[in-house]
Amino acid sequence: MKVAFATQDLKRVDAHFGWAKNIAIYEIGPEGHEFVEAIEFDGDLKEDGNEDKLAPKIDAIKDCAILYVAAIGGSGAARVVANNIHPMKVNQPENIADLLAKLEEVLRGVPPPWLRKALAKGKERVLDFED
Numbered sequence: 556m557k558v559a560f561a562t563q564d565l566k567r568v569d570a571h572f573g574w575a576k577n578i579a580i581y582e583i584g585p586e587g588h589e590f591v592e593a594i595e596f597d598g599d600l601k602e603d604g605n606e607d608k609l610a611p612k613i614d615a616i617k618d619c620a621i622l623y624v625a626a627i628g629g630s631g632a633a634r635v636v637a638n639n640i641h642p643m644k645v646n647q648p649e650n651i652a653d654l655l656a657k658l659e660e661v662l663r664g665v666p667p668p669w670l671r672k673a674l675a676k677g678k679e680r681v682l683d684f685e686d
């Protein structure tokens with residue numbers, strides 16, 4: 556599954572989603588993770604009320620299952636959730652590498668229901684009515 560991180564320095568989750576200069580995207584599974592890409596955003600990112608700045612960010616993370624942020628506004632959170640992306644807020648800046656390691660550990664065990672649902676994102680659901 557793909558996971559996105561709102562970051563200013565590409566090392567820590569330290570950015571408000573709307574104000575983030577960068578979004579770092581990783582592919583992660585129980586056996587490890589791999590850096591996919593970093594997407595840089597420019598312009599006046601701190602302009603409150605400018606919902607247009609969210610569209611390119613939502614588009615950039617649309618195939619991600621989880622988004623880690625330092626903060627996110629109500630309309631941004633609603634748009635993220637509407638795209639079946641689970642927002643995760645950190646209370647203070649955290650290293651992306653540490654968050655990836657924690658997530659891998661959870662994936663090796665029994666993930667909670669919300670995470671199992673996130674893992675299924677992008678996969679075709681097959682229902683076998685014979686069982």
